[in-house]
Amino acid sequence: MKVIAFLGSPREGGNSDLLLREVIGAVEESGSDVRLFHLNKMNIMPCQNCGGCDETGACIYDDDMTQVYDAIRSADRIILASPIFFFALSAQTKTMIDRCQAFWCEKYLLKKPIPEGPYKRKGLLLLVGGMKKEIGIQCAEATATAFFRTVSVPAHKTLSYRGVDAKGAILQHPVALKEASEAGKELITV
Numbered sequence: 001m002k003v004i005a006f007l008g009s010p011r012e013g014g015n016s017d018l019l020l021r022e023v024i025g026a027v028e029e030s031g032s033d034v035r036l037f038h039l040n041k042m043n044i045m046p047c048q049n050c051g052g053c054d055e056t057g058a059c060i061y062d063d064d065m066t067q068v069y070d071a072i073r074s075a076d077r078i079i080l081a082s083p084i085f086f087f088a089l090s091a092q093t094k095t096m097i098d099r100c101q102a103f104w105c106e107k108y109l110l111k112k113p114i115p116e117g118p119y120k121r122k123g124l125l126l127l128v129g130g131m132k133k134e135i136g137i138q139c140a141e142a143t144a145t146a147f148f149r150t151v152s153v154p155a156h157k158t159l160s161y162r163g164v165d166a167k168g169a170i171l172q173h174p175v176a177l178k179e180a181s182e183a184g185k186e187l188i189t190v
């Protein structure tokens with residue numbers, strides 16, 4: 001089973017990173033490798049809305065998104081981890097998602113969605129926000145849902161944690177790491 005993960009936080013050892021590591025640990029313990037994309041370290045240009053993908057479903061730009069397109073196309077499981085920044089997904093996460101407009105064209109204009117694959121496709125969304133307000137989580141969830149459906153992931157589970165702000169504060173959360181580990185195991189069940 002091919003599992004890929006996107007870390008959308010710039011903070012190494014931060015809360016999204018720690019949650020994601022827990023998920024990845026559980027997935028790997030169950031026997032599947034995970035290909036991790038550390039979005040903050042990647043060279044991904046924001047979508048230019050050039051229309052280049054409208055008729056082909058392929059982006060005309062060649063940067064680090066090229067490897068992401070290939071990985072998304074062949075993934076059985078997709079994990080997305082992002083902090084909440086200004087009531088939304090982080091810019092690192094959103095930039096990658098916007099470039100998936102190429103998949104949107106392929107699916108909705110060319111009527112060629114990514115095939116379901118042998119294990120069906122499933123997603124896992126991890127969100128961490130420093131504030132107690134829910135609005136940021138709701139906005140991020142809406143965007144992430146649009147992403148998952150665009151790349152033909154029909155269902156995803158979301159784990160979201162609010163009021164977790166300082167670097168590493170998630171380690172003090174009563175259930176977050178356990179839930180992340182369980183979600184990792186659950187993700188790769190067929």
Ligand SMILES: Cc1cc2nc3c(=O)[nH]c(=O)nc-3n(C[C@H](O)[C@H](O)[C@H](O)COP(=O)(O)O)c2cc1C
Nearest residue numbers: 009014015016083084085086087129130131164165
């Ligand atoms: C630029 C910026 C904007 C932020 N905006 C929000 C916000 O709108 N809502 C919120 O709950 N937390 C906000 N936060 C706090 C982060 O979500 C919080 O620190 C989180 O734990 C960071 O996760 P990380 O350690 O995975 O990067 C913001 C932080 C930064 C740096």
